[in-house]
Amino acid sequence: MxxxxxxxxxxxxxxxxxxxxxxxxxxxxxxxxxxxxxxxxxxxxxxxxxxxxxxxxxxxxxxxxxxxxxxxxxxxxxxxxxxxxxxxxxxxxxxxxxxxxxxxxxxxxxxxxxxxxxxxxxxxxxxxxxxxxxxxxxxxxxxxxxxxxxxxxxxxxxxxxxxxxGPYDYTGRMDYWLDRVDTHDRIVVPGDGQNLWHxxxxxxxxxxxxxxxxxxxxxxxxxxGDQRAVTLEEMLDLVADAMDTDLEVVTAGERELAAAGLEPEDFILYREYPHMLDTSTLADLGWESTPPADAMARTVEEHRDSDRDGSEYDPGREAEEAVLDVLDTL
Structure with a gap:
């Protein structure tokens, strides 16, 4: 039984x-x-x-x-x-x-x-x-x-x-970044791209x-949590690889973002101070996490089959392009 x-x-x-x-x-x-x-x-x-x-x-x-x-x-x-x-x-x-x-x-x-x-x-x-x-x-x-x-x-x-x-994430948090990578080959990431939110x-x-x-x-x-944590920029590289597309990540500091009326916190999954959990206690029970590339490939596949685009978290493409214009003049 x-x-x-x-x-x-x-x-x-x-x-x-x-x-x-x-x-x-x-x-x-x-x-x-x-x-x-x-x-x-x-x-x-x-x-x-x-x-x-x-x-x-x-x-x-x-x-x-x-x-x-x-x-x-x-x-x-x-x-x-x-x-x-x-x-x-x-x-x-x-x-x-x-x-x-x-x-x-x-x-x-x-x-x-x-x-x-x-x-x-x-x-x-x-x-x-x-x-x-x-x-x-x-x-x-x-x-x-x-x-x-x-x-x-x-x-x-x-x-x-x-x-x-992962698949079926109704919150749409990851979908914003997935949609950005799927529709644009150049996107803004706040800070230096090394933000770590486990x-x-x-x-x-x-x-x-x-x-x-x-x-x-x-x-x-x-x-x-993932046993191999990745930065925000590394996460986007995984997304681009899963989508088989080229991506240029353009990092922007507070001053450059402010020129378009944005702040780092306007971008979902950004956290100024690193958030990292020790997963060794769980691993001691025999648990293992999925390799990040495999996890992202399945996440991308389901995202493309869904109607989610994370637009509720979108800081605005026009504002993002304004930041890109500012950075291009530096």
Whole structure:
């Protein structure tokens, strides 16, 4: 008889890749969500869907009773209360894994290490706030709840991804850069191109969640990210190679960008201070990440099949061309 897994979420991005990984490892999978998005597994053998709201305790309890899972992957716990309820409902499973975030770290260390780099605090007000500004605080408090649950005998663990990219990324963050490389042979990159914002390939996050559920130590956190991190310029070189196109990356400082009314932060996936996670704790469980060139090739393939262009992050091609004109006169 196959092991069973319950994925809370499971139809969009990280959850979708997690379900695929579980199926590849012979799990019977139940996905639990509100049914607001198309279910890519509607006709797949080995996948059942239960509709309900994970913020309604009775819905989550009913899903637990119906699925009777060996492991639980919680993709949509955005508030500490969500985690608190889940570790109670799933107190007897073999592994409950909460998706936290690299944003849970409260200090700018290079790299950020589990159990060493301090976590963000979380006030009572932040715990119920829904703004982006408190996202890391809420995730950190969820991690602390996982720790306390483990101390009481619950097999609860946490996985902390950095910025996630890959097929089906509905956020469109990577799509902006993919579209730029696909449509222009000369693009502006803020700074010197050496900006480092650690990224994690979505299928690798899925395999990390399963690995931690199977092999992880209760109460521990596990960072996940590409084992070979690349700079923003290196990322664009990977994109150009995957697209088999020529690309000139033109770097621009604050002064050159300001001439067109832009700032470095107007460009998605730019971060002034490096963000890097140590992934050795996860690697000790036998996990490995996909080589960046292979990951980007699949990301590009799905991007071209999609209708996403990342335009919501576009600082404006006219402004970008104005920066290029300024740089060409220097």
């Amino acid at each position: 196959s092991d069973s897994a319950l994925v809370i979420g499971g139809t969009r991005f990280i959850g979708r890749h997690t379900v695929e990984d579980l199926l590849e490892h012979d799990y019977e999978v139940t996905i639990f969500n509100r049914g607001n998005h198309e279910n890519p597994f509607a006709d797949r053998e080995g996948v059942e869907q239960i509709e309900g709201d994970r913020r309604e305790d009775q819905d989550l309890r009913a899903a637990a009773l119906s699925a009777r899972p060996d492991i639980v992957i919680d993709c949509v716990a955005y508030y500490p209360e969500d985690v608190d309820v889940a570790v109670d409902i799933f107190a007897d499973v073999d592994g409950y894994v909460y998706i936290s975030s690299g944003d849970a770290y409260g200090e700018e260390w290079i790299p950020k290490r589990e159990g060493a780099t301090p976590m963000r605090p979380c006030t009572e007000e932040q715990a119920v706030d829904d703004s982006d500004e408190t996202y890391g605080n809420r995730k950190a408090e969820g991690d602390r709840i996982v720790q306390r649950a483990a101390e009481e005998g619950v097999n609860a663990m946490s996985v902390r991804p950095c910025i996630v990219y 990224r994690a390939y979505a299928p690798d996050v899925g395999s990390a969640l399963r690995t931690v559920a199977e092999e992880g130590e209760p109460g521990k956190f596990y960072n996940v």
